[in-house]
Amino acid sequence: MKIVVTGGAGFIGGNFVHHMVNKYPDYEIINLDLLTYAGNLETLKPVEDKPNYKFIKGDIVDRPFIFDLFEKEKPDIIVNFAAETHVDRAVVDPESFVRTNVTGTTTLLDACKEYGIKRYHQVSTDEVYGDLPLDRPDLFFTEETPLHTSSPYSAAKAGADLFVLAYHRTFKLPVTISRCSNNYGPYQFPEKLIPLMLSRALANESLPVYGNGENVRDWLHVADHCEAIDLILHKGRDGEIYNVGGHNERTNLEVVKTILKALDRPESLIKYVTDRPGHDRRYAIDPAKLETELGWKPKYNFDTGIQQTIRWYLDNEDWWKRILSGEYSSYFESMYGERLQ
Ligand code: NAD
Ligand code: TYD
Numbered sequence: 001m002k003i004v005v006t007g008g009a010g011f012i013g014g015n016f017v018h019h020m021v022n023k024y025p026d027y028e029i030i031n032l033d034l035l036t037y038a039g040n041l042e043t044l045k046p047v048e049d050k051p052n053y054k055f056i057k058g059d060i061v062d063r064p065f066i067f068d069l070f071e072k073e074k075p076d077i078i079v080n081f082a083a084e085t086h087v088d089r090a091v092v093d094p095e096s097f098v099r100t101n102v103t104g105t106t107t108l109l110d111a112c113k114e115y116g117i118k119r120y121h122q123v124s125t126d127e128v129y130g131d132l133p134l135d136r137p138d139l140f141f142t143e144e145t146p147l148h149t150s151s152p153y154s155a156a157k158a159g160a161d162l163f164v165l166a167y168h169r170t171f172k173l174p175v176t177i178s179r180c181s182n183n184y185g186p187y188q189f190p191e192k193l194i195p196l197m198l199s200r201a202l203a204n205e206s207l208p209v210y211g212n213g214e215n216v217r218d219w220l221h222v223a224d225h226c227e228a229i230d231l232i233l234h235k236g237r238d239g240e241i242y243n244v245g246g247h248n249e250r251t252n253l254e255v256v257k258t259i260l261k262a263l264d265r266p267e268s269l270i271k272y273v274t275d276r277p278g279h280d281r282r283y284a285i286d287p288a289k290l291e292t293e294l295g296w297k298p299k300y301n302f303d304t305g306i307q308q309t310i311r312w313y314l315d316n317e318d319w320w321k322r323i324l325s326g327e328y329s330s331y332f333e334s335m336y337g338e339r340l341q
Helices: 011-023 041-047 063-073 087-092 094-115 152-171 193-202 222-235 252-263 288-294 302-315 317-324 328-336
Strands: 002-006 028-033 053-057 077-080 119-125 175-180 207-210 216-218 240-244 249-251 270-273
Touching: 002 011, 002 063, 011 028, 011 041, 011 222, 041 053, 041 317, 063 094, 077 094, 077 222, 087 094, 087 152, 094 119, 094 152, 119 152, 119 222, 152 175, 175 222, 193 207, 193 252, 193 302, 193 317, 207 252, 216 252, 222 240, 222 288, 240 288, 249 252, 252 270, 252 302, 302 317, 317 328
Parallel strands: 002 028, 002 077, 028 053, 077 119, 119 175, 175 240, 207 270
Antiparallel strands: 216 249
């Protein structure tokens, strides 16, 4: 089995490459990544010398390059993680999200159509469903919840999902889609909530909480997401969507306070800053389909997973400190400079 994993130098794609390379020595895993600001080959160090792993640098939007790759490699499966993923960046530059998330997806789908494929899997997000009210804890996203996006990021991801489903219906392409809630764990780029707060708390810097900190996210350990995708690739039904989430809802303030407590830092580091425009209130996944149909069960709950994750960031300071000293420092200044004054 030959699997092309796009975006495998990013957070979840990198964890997925580790998972697949170690679990399936007989599979060939090709990591195709453009190495944007979010891509980091240091994440792949633990697997880079394995005989069943190969890295190729390239852009999923580059049609001649992608068609050439399919011609040469003849992959059996594509797992598409490659995307622009940060909601705050999407507010500043929506177009780059259309380019990678939509055009990148249709380019891959066209190559699958041309050369044939056993399975195309699209890694999507619960953000395509929009948000839920804070005062209705009884409501959850199911696979039937209508798409109702709020940000240019989620709009582009929803657009991609619709193309994936259209290629299934129109061209009979064997596809699956997973829509997962917020991930946390090793190798997450420090612009996202948990590694951002961890790295800043360790440096005794202020922690920028948007609005009143009451927005709710449904956190899933990245290892449980990887296991879900592995299951869907092997047992999922063509044309189906699977929601992935572990019922671990927390307000942002609860997450930040958990991190402060674990690091023995004072809550006075919290700084409430101007809210994100269009900020989604609550995400909450109903994973019943994945559990009953494919037997998926998460290994981590948030309380154990966050402690393991904090330990990882403490033990791997080199990995994230190198990122903080690069291009990211000017991004942080432009995104937060005035808000933190
Ligand atoms: P990330 O930003 O950490 O990584 C994205 C990767 O894609 C990077 O390695 C980047 O170099 C690569 N990439 C970007 N543009 C590319 C292009 N044009 N061609 C090839 N490679 C390109 O993202 P992540 O958090 O690991 O998310 C991975 C996927 O999972 C995304 O599709 C995202 O929408 C989805 N997702 C993320 C979460 C989450 O909490 N992070 C939750 C649900 C779904
Ligand atoms: P994020 O990690 O960007 O993921 P997403 O927006 O895709 O859910 O943000 C998670 C939550 O944390 C979200 O409600 C926004 C909030 N947040 C802050 O309060 N401060 C920050 O500096 C960041 C990056 C996020």
